[in-house]
Every structure is written in C-alpha cells, then in structure tokens.
Amino acid sequence: MRIHRFVPVIALSLFWPAAVLARSAFAPLHEWSSAVAKGDRAAIASFYSQTPPAQSRTPIGTSQDPSEEPHFWASLAARGLANFTPKVLEIVRPQPGTVAVVLRIEFTLSGELGQQPFVLSVGQTWLDEGSGNWRIVATRRGDPALNPPRRLPEPATPNPNLYPAPEDAPADLAAALARAATDHKRILLVFGGNWCYDCQVLNATFHSPSIAPLVDSNFHVVHINIGEGDKNLSLAAKYNVPLKKGVPALAVLDFDGKLLYSQQQGEFEDSVRIGPADVTAFLEKWKPARASAP
Numbered sequence: 001m002r003i004h005r006f007v008p009v010i011a012l013s014l015f016w017p018a019a020v021l022a023r024s025a026f027a028p029l030h031e032w033s034s035a036v037a038k039g040d041r042a043a044i045a046s047f048y049s050q051t052p053p054a055q056s057r058t059p060i061g062t063s064q065d066p067s068e069e070p071h072f073w074a075s076l077a078a079r080g081l082a083n084f085t086p087k088v089l090e091i092v093r094p095q096p097g098t099v100a101v102v103l104r105i106e107f108t109l110s111g112e113l114g115q116q117p118f119v120l121s122v123g124q125t126w127l128d129e130g131s132g133n134w135r136i137v138a139t140r141r142g143d144p145a146l147n148p149p150r151r152l153p154e155p156a157t158p159n160p161n162l163y164p165a166p167e168d169a170p171a172d173l174a175a176a177l178a179r180a181a182t183d184h185k186r187i188l189l190v191f192g193g194n195w196c197y198d199c200q201v202l203n204a205t206f207h208s209p210s211i212a213p214l215v216d217s218n219f220h221v222v223h224i225n226i227g228e229g230d231k232n233l234s235l236a237a238k239y240n241v242p243l244k245k246g247v248p249a250l251a252v253l254d255f256d257g258k259l260l261y262s263q264q265q266g267e268f269e270d271s272v273r274i275g276p277a278d279v280t281a282f283l284e285k286w287k288p289a290r291a292s293a294p
Helices: 029-036 042-046 068-079 164-185 197-206 211-219 233-238 278-288
Strands: 054-058 060-063 082-095 098-111 114-128 136-140 186-190 219-225 250-254 261-264
Touching: 029 042, 029 068, 029 114, 029 219, 042 068, 054 068, 068 098, 068 114, 068 136, 082 114, 082 197, 164 219, 164 233, 164 250, 186 197, 197 219, 197 261, 197 278, 211 219
Parallel strands: 054 136, 186 219
Antiparallel strands: 054 060, 082 098, 098 114, 114 136, 186 250, 250 261
C-alpha cells in the first residue's frame, strides 16, 4: 500500500516520545465497536471528549465538532450496516494515559446488489480522563471504499507487533546475516509497518501451509519498520528500495550481505493484484541455488 498512515494528532503542542507497542487488549475500543455495530448514536457519542471537543480529520477537512464522528458512525446503521469487523493494525502507548490505534474496519452495507463489502481506515487517539474513563480526543478516517476480494490469505487477526521498533532494524539485520553466514540462506528484507494491511497480508502468506516451507528453508525474513515513512531511510537507500512506490517493499540479500534484488515498482504493495503463484514464483527465483535444510 502507498505510505499513508491514519494516525490522528492530539494537539500541535503535544510531543510524542518513542512509542511502545501495547501487548494487551484495550477494552474501551471493543465497547466503542459494539456501540457502532448497534447504531446507537448516544452510546457512540459517549466515547468522544466534549471538553475539549474531540477533533476529527476526514477527507473533507478538520472539525472540532464532537458530534461529527458519532453522526458518521450512527448513519451507517441506516444504510444497512452489518458484519462490522474492526481489525487493529497498530496500537501504541506514546505516554501514560494515552493510547493511539490504527484500525482497518471491514463491514457491509445494503445496496442494489444486496450486501456489499466495504473497508475504512481509521486512526483514534484515546486519553484517560481519570479513573479509567477513556475518551476519544482525536480521530482520522478516510471514506468507505469497496473491499475487493484478495487471492492471498488474510490474517484472521493482524499482528500489531509484526514490525519491531524502527531502531531495532540494524541489530535484526546483523543477527540475520550472522545466521546466514552459517546456513547460507538468503535475507529477505521487508520494508513496511504494522499499520500497513498489505504487509500483514504478505506475512500471512509467508506463513501459509503452501508457502511457509519455501520461506523457512531458504530465507531469513527481516521486517524493517519505516515508521511514518520517515524511519530507516538510509537502509532503504542502501538497498535501493524506493519506498515512495509503496510497501511492503522487498529486497533480497545473499548470505554474505550482497544485494541481489530490490523491488522498484511496488510489485507487492497491493495485495489485491497478486496471488499465491506470484509470491511463490518470486521466492523460487530468489532462493539459493541449493536449498538449505529446514
């Protein structure tokens, strides 16, 4: 997917320190999701800060009307909302009492052809107003878009920890190269981020029954976190990976670290366009001449 994160801004004066990935469920998010699925506008509105008013950023602009988001989500019920399924792509705690989430929300709406599948990208920032009373203080969302079927396997639950912290990339790469020096597997660099659904789909494909043996026998996979498109740019440049073409973006290194290949045209950035045969052909082409033992 193209680099376009849905991370809301709390306030221009707020500095966010390095984010730490949360490892536990966030109950208020599930409660919000339940209210939206029921189309209960009053219940939805109760999750949004009134003082100060929640800020919302949509394709038509920015609003500080706290009724903006409750109105949008409640209006979906009138369009036959069903199968409401939020998927957490990223959840971070930038500071105590603050939780930011990036969501991919899948649902269906009624249309002339019956129920049609849609998808929506959403970012939310939650603040604890005290005693565990969490409120949404900032949101960012796109417009609902038709959700075409994919040929690649999708994760039942995306892994918000798939990509380690951006600063871990050099050490992770060095560790993979050390292992490759012994087993002569190749290094598969996958540039992207936890917020990238296509990255999650590619990872699920790598772990699918038909492809996992090919990956495990021939490659060490290293996920390189690019942050909001502003991290590990030197690594991307070193391995000739044009991130502006979208992610996931792949590069293949030989066991000695020599660059063998880097994708130039965003070949894997849209998981709707490619199928298992495309991934298999890529891995077969770039695996070592003699397969390593599992």
